[in-house]
Amino acid sequence: MTFSVNPDLYKNHSPEQQIYQHLFELVQLKSVSETIECFRDLFIEGTNYVEKEISSALEEITASKKAxxxxxxxxxxxxxxxxxxxxxxxQMHYAIYQLIAIFNHPSRRILTSRSKSSRRLHVLVKGFINSEQYSTLQRLAQVINQTTHSESHDRNQPLTALIRRYPYLYEHCLLNEDATIEQQWIVKQIQSQVQRKFEIDLSQYVTYQVRLAQVAANNSSLSGTNRIIHPVNNPTLLSDTQVNIALKNFLGKVEGENTYKDLAHNFLHYSSQATCFRAFKDDLYEYLISGIDWEYGKLQFHQRLYAQLQNSLPQADFQKVNDFLIVRTCQKLLNFLIVETSSSPQHFTFLDLIGNQGSICAIGLLLKIILICRKIKPYLAKRVAILFNHYEFANDHNIDWFVALLEELNIALSIHFGNIDLCYFK
Incomplete structure (x- = not known):
């Protein structure tokens, strides 16, 4: 396939810039199939590319000591x-999925028949396929492909196929630290679109359920309900009962007459009178354990939580409370409760809390933290993203608990940080 270029166009450009410019022209002038075929010839086949200037530039890149x-x-x-x-x-979104998929199909040429530079390219591309950059691209392609086509509501898919459902994870699962402004913009656009659709779908579903409940409360026959009220599908992977429980907990009263927003508001008002950081941490401890079952807490959880708080920035114990101390304390709490690092994704505390108190209670505890320090909501998403990456390629029923948690967290974050209004549900 011939793609003529002006050699003078690439003069005084670095090898990388030459290839960037070439691809930029290619995608504007050629069809999707032709563009993908050229991309495959250049990076997967790696031999006899039609544009010698471009193949020479790629050879220079792969031969570099920094390659x-x-x-x-x-x-x-x-x-x-x-x-x-x-x-x-x-109308071309499908091409993104096709592009990323070509890396899963090896070269048509036998490796031993290649030149040294081609073999070097093959090794580097193989390394790319195992890199975090490629994993991120795969997730992005999955999200865009599902946005274009109808979304499956099959809970028994691999976790990686469910990423589209959780827009709060996009920033951490679809972007790398080196992401360009353009990449960030694309992810932001998709995130906004998916979040908005979920909020609308959830609102319509809740409205439908409320109307059904009203019909039942009026002792009307439910046999003709579907002819009067248009059915709305559950937009989550949870059962109707699970959604109802989540809504009641995240919207309604959880401790006495208080909602989570009430509890956070009351704590912020009360803790503002703390004489020092140490007193603030004591108040924070009481605020956090108030929703935890005492029998469970006294076994170990309360003691470990208290120790975690006391060991958080102890050098600042007698300082006046400020925004920095609150943010750092809440970050350390999320590390303790969920997971600390991606390099060692141990999360026994989180598993134990969910196993004994349930995911709704665990999410409620996390809500308490981010509602008093809204700046760390992205940090919470990052902790959950670490677990998502950890379980990403699991394909068995052992992660049902995690899928349920992701779905419930999606509801909780939409209620408290989205634009959804479900006040009538109360």
Whole structure:
């Protein structure tokens, strides 16, 4: 396939910039199939590319001493040059999925018959396939593909196929630290679209359930209800009963006459009178344990939580409470309650809490924290994203608890941080 270019166009450009410019022109002038075929010839086949200037530039990149360190970022950028173009045209969204899929199909040429530079490219591309950059691209393609086509409500899919359902994870699962402004914009657009749709779907579903309840309360026959009230599907992977329980807990009264918003408001008012940071931590401890079953808490949880708070920034115990201390304390609490690092994703405390108190109670505890320190909501999402990455390729019933948690957290965050209004549900 011939793609003529002006060699002078690439003069004085770095090898990377030459390839970026080439791909930018390619995606504008060629069809999707031709563009993907050229991309495959250049990066997967790696031999006899039609544009010698471009293949020479790629050889220079792969031969560089910095190749192992920088090649993944370079190839990720190459992918995004095409993705950015296709994303702007909804009818071409399918191409993004096809592009990412070509990495799953090996070269048609026998490796031993390749030149040294081609073998070097093969090794680097193989490393890219095992990199975090490629995992992120796969998730993005999954999200865009599901946005284009009807979404499956099969709970028994691999976790990676469910990523689209949880927009609060997008920033941490669909972007790398080196993401460009364009990449961030795409993810932000998809996140906004998916979040808005979920809120509308949930609102319509709740309205439908409330109307059914009203019919039942009026002792009317339910036999003709579907002819009067248009049925609305449950937008979650939870049962109707589970959704109802989640709504009652995250919207309604949980401790006496108080909702979670009430509890947070009362705590912030009361703790503002704390004489020092240590007194604030004592108040925070009481605030957090008030919703935990005492029999469970006294076994170990209360003691460990108290120790965690006392060991948080002890050098500041007698300072006046400020925003920095509150943020850092809440971050440390989320580390303790969920998971601390991606390099060692141990989460025994979280598993024990959910196993003994249930996921609704566990999410309620997390809500208490982020409602008094809204700045750390992204930090909460990052902790959950670490667990998502940890369980991503599990495909058995052992992660049902985690899927339920993700769904319930989606409801909780939509209620407290979204634009959904479900006050009539009360």
């Amino acid at each position: 192992e360190k920088e090649f993944y970022l370079f190839l990720n950028r190459c992918c995004y040059i095409l993705i950015n173009r296709w994303y702007m045209q909804p």
